[in-house]
Amino acid sequence: MIYLTVCVLFGVATSMVARAKGTSWLLWGLIGAIFPVLGLVGVLLFRRETEELRRQCPSCGRVCMIYDALCTRCGTELEFPEVAIESSADAAHRAHPAT
């Protein structure tokens, strides 16, 4: 019974961290409840995709993640870019500084 309580508490804590990071709190809540400690560590290490720098594919113009080696749309091999595009989190922050 104590184990069950621990699972629920970790599930709630994990989902709260996931929600603060802007990712799926429901999914992470379940992970946190099933793997009480691992789930919480996992969500704390989880990188916010919106905070990553982006770059544009020279062939099709699709915006990809800066660490992508191949364009996810046309498959063009991507050199490391000279100019990176700011992360979507930074762009959103600049558009709405209050948030």
Ligand SMILES: [Zn+2]
């Ligand atoms: Zn492309």
